[in-house]
Amino acid sequence: MQxxxxxxxxxxxxxxxxxxxxxxxKRADDIKADDxxxxxxxxxxxxxxxxxxxxxxxxxxxxxxxxxxSAKNLVGTPGFLCGKAFxxxxxxxxxxxxxxxxxxLNFEELAxxxxxxxxxxxxxxxxDEIRRDRGRDNVLLLDSGDTWxxxxxxxxxxxxxxxxxxxxxxxxxxxxxxxxxxxxERVMELIDKLNADFVSQNVVDNDPFSDNFEExxxxxxxxKEVGGAxxxxxxxxxxxxxTANPKRFTxxxxxxxxxxxxxxxxxxxxxxKKVDCVVLLSHDGFSVDQEVARKVHGIDFILSGHTHDPxxxxxxxxxxxxxxxxxxxxxxxxxxxxIQKGRVKDFAYKLIPVASSLIPADKKGLELVDKWYxxxxxxxxxxxxxxxxxxxxxxxxxSTFDALIGEAIRDTMDCEIAFTPGYRWGTTLLPGDDIVxxxxxxxxxxxYPEVYTFELQGAKIASLLEDIADNVFxxxxxxxxGGDMSRLTGVSYDIKINAPTGKRISNLKINGKxxxxxRNYVVSxxxxxLQNAGKNLRESKIKPVYEVVSSYVKRKGTIDISNRSNVNxxxxxxxxxxxxxxx
Amino acid sequence: MKRRSxxxxxxxxxxxxxxxxxxxxxxxxxxxxxKNAISFKKALEVxxxxxxxxxxxxxxxxxxxxxENGAVVPVKVNVDEPIENVKSIHILTxxxxxxxxxxVFLSPRNGKAYFATRIKLGGTQxxxxxxxxxxxxxxxxxxxxxxxxxxCG
Numbered sequence: 001m002q003x004x005x006x007x008x009x010x011x012x013x014x015x016x017x018x019x020x021x022x023x024x025x026k027r028a029d030d031i032k033a034d035d036x037x038x039x040x041x042x043x044x045x046x047x048x049x050x051x052x053x054x055x056x057x058x059x060x061x062x063x064x065x066x067x068x069x070s071a072k073n074l075v076g077t078p079g080f081l082c083g084k085a086f087x088x089x090x091x092x093x094x095x096x097x098x099x100x101x102x103x104x105l106n107f108e109e110l111a112x113x114x115x116x117x118x119x120x121x122x123x124x125x126x127x128d129e130i131r132r133d134r135g136r137d138n139v140l141l142l143d144s145g146d147t148w149x150x151x152x153x154x155x156x157x158x159x160x161x162x163x164x165x166x167x168x169x170x171x172x173x174x175x176x177x178x179x180x181x182x183x184x185e186r187v188m189e190l191i192d193k194l195n196a197d198f199v200s201q202n203v204v205d206n207d208p209f210s211d212n213f214e215e216x217x218x219x220x221x222x223x224k225e226v227g228g229a230x231x232x233x234x235x236x237x238x239x240x241x242x243t244a245n246p247k248r249f250t251x252x253x254x255x256x257x258x259x260x261x262x263x264x265x266x267x268x269x270x271x272x273k274k275v276d277c278v279v280l281l282s283h284d285g286f287s288v289d290q291e292v293a294r295k296v297h298g299i300d301f302i303l304s305g306h307t308h309d310p311x312x313x314x315x316x317x318x319x320x321x322x323x324x325x326x327x328x329x330x331x332x333x334x335x336x337x338x339i340q341k342g343r344v345k346d347f348a349y350k351l352i353p354v355a356s357s358l359i360p361a362d363k364k365g366l367e368l369v370d371k372w373y374x375x376x377x378x379x380x381x382x383x384x385x386x387x388x389x390x391x392x393x394x395x396x397x398x399s400t401f402d403a404l405i406g407e408a409i410r411d412t413m414d415c416e417i418a419f420t421p422g423y424r425w426g427t428t429l430l431p432g433d434d435i436v437x438x439x440x441x442x443x444x445x446x447x448y449p450e451v452y453t454f455e456l457q458g459a460k461i462a463s464l465l466e467d468i469a470d471n472v473f474x475x476x477x478x479x480x481x482g483g484d485m486s487r488l489t490g491v492s493y494d495i496k497i498n499a500p501t502g503k504r505i506s507n508l509k510i511n512g513k514x515x516x517x518x519r520n521y522v523v524s525x526x527x528x529x530l531q532n533a534g535k536n537l538r539e540s541k542i543k544p545v546y547e548v549v550s551s552y553v554k555r556k557g558t559i560d561i562s563n564r565s566n567v568n569x570x571x572x573x574x575x576x577x578x579x580x581x582x583x
Numbered sequence: 584m585k586r587r588s589x590x591x592x593x594x595x596x597x598x599x600x601x602x603x604x605x606x607x608x609x610x611x612x613x614x615x616x617x618k619n620a621i622s623f624k625k626a627l628e629v630x631x632x633x634x635x636x637x638x639x640x641x642x643x644x645x646x647x648x649x650x651e652n653g654a655v656v657p658v659k660v661n662v663d664e665p666i667e668n669v670k671s672i673h674i675l676t677x678x679x680x681x682x683x684x685x686x687v688f689l690s691p692r693n694g695k696a697y698f699a700t701r702i703k704l705g706g707t708q709x710x711x712x713x714x715x716x717x718x719x720x721x722x723x724x725x726x727x728x729x730x731x732x733x734x735c736g
Contacts, residue, residue, distance in 0.1 A: 239648075239649075240649055242651045242652075243649060243650075243651060243731060247651075247652075254651060254657075255651065256647040256648070256649075256651070257647070257648055260645055467731055470731070471731055478648045479648060479649065479727075479729050481649070501707075
């Protein structure tokens, strides 16, 4: 508990919150250099980076994964680190504020000590302090996307509440992914309201009847003059939006990595526009962006997103430095750049944890949050039940909140199997916590919430699982899509991560019995496009997932979910292996 | 949603798949062969006049890493040779039942040895661009394209 006070005083001092009062001078000797905001500035330019906020205007708990499995060649590399492997790789002390923000270890205990994370009011305090310190014209705030979606207020205002928050924080440039699930027209309306540039070199008009056929839908890049330097910022939206999310939202738009055109824009910025520094603002995912750095030449910095990795230290590949700032508003990345004679000479980076119990909230920020929550307060604060254990999202195969959703679907839909998507956004509830309606939305607030019930042949279920496994465990990051395995209720299986494509899964059982390839199973699924692979869709049963889950929790009252995974990994011995598969 | 193409993409993958000792799908060999079937090996032989093609940086092949829709996969080929030197460009696939997707014969009036189209892919496989030169020599480039149901986010 001492840490709270020391850190608070430390921050308070850094922010100049203390006047010349006796209290300040009395505690001044308590202030240490390892402060949350402490930073040795470099050069004149500061880029602040946020990613994957998933519309969390309010602080929350967010537990990082306890299982993060990948193909052999990627094990123990940044993007595939968790738990103790993460702490050891980055040299972080167990039990510290950083350990709490970056890993699942002792999460419940540390949550009590350090409190909630993120929240726009707290982010604002940090951002304003850095702007004050560095000078307004020397700081840019860049947002790697997945900002407009993820909570009830986002869904109910069709993204407007979040755009308002971005304008309040002062976002300068952004790219997108879940943003697109509001549909093309709404995306354009929201961009109109947004005071930032929405850039993407990899979203191209694909409608042969359009006047802009084969042209980029958004500006591919923007050039900003900051701290006396010209910074070229190229946008890279999520390359696989049209396969990961329903195509209907982006009909006529084509995505993809498009590394050839990316190289073209990098060269254009350097040679024709004579910028001093090239930045890629990206929603590719951390491991994909490491491949981009290997394949595209001349990018100084990649500000990555999508895979929700906290990256305490930048990594540099082929002269390109990559940073990534976690998720859910937990972090703000601060990148100081020293630019001299048209080149990047030096830089310094810090992943700042938005420790909302230690960092004072901005008053206007609290008012903004209140303004957007007030109309829905009654519905969202409604208590549905309580949870005995921790409810969390993340992990490669199984997480308790998903298991709850699966149970609720099976109970309501009377199906044999429930599929829940392997998204990486949501929330965390601690043991004994109330489950309120807002929490259900935090796990399910999407624009296509329908739970579909249909029939799927045994053989097809098996091949679908292999297909999904090949996306998640592909040895080449360019062929992954940056999520976790779909969660299955009513199904158990063994998996060999490093087996060839199509041969990873064995011992596949449906409700304890070996799968019958020719039998049709009744399956319920949401959040994907599985229903298109099935037949005999039960149209009358279609229901939004948040309704299914909230009424189930209400019926049950107390929720007690097992920590035991339904998936047995054959060739990896633990959830968080180090390089070489060491556990 | 392109249901047809979606199912097509899906259907192609399980062909080589088995779960444990259980063979879940009918093997390819059990199906009657289409009259139009032509293997990649055969197709390459035909377009290169039996000589085969050597991989070369001069053939620039642009395809998506992951197909957005297996039924219409955009393919661009640019051959870094003067147009006078390039006789034809061929787009082949390694696993479609008919591996010959496009044959384009060029003349100097084309201006540039460049061709773009959309092809159908029955499943995850490689796309191969072959350029046959005036000398009779053939050069090529290949890239894998994944056809998948997708589904995470």
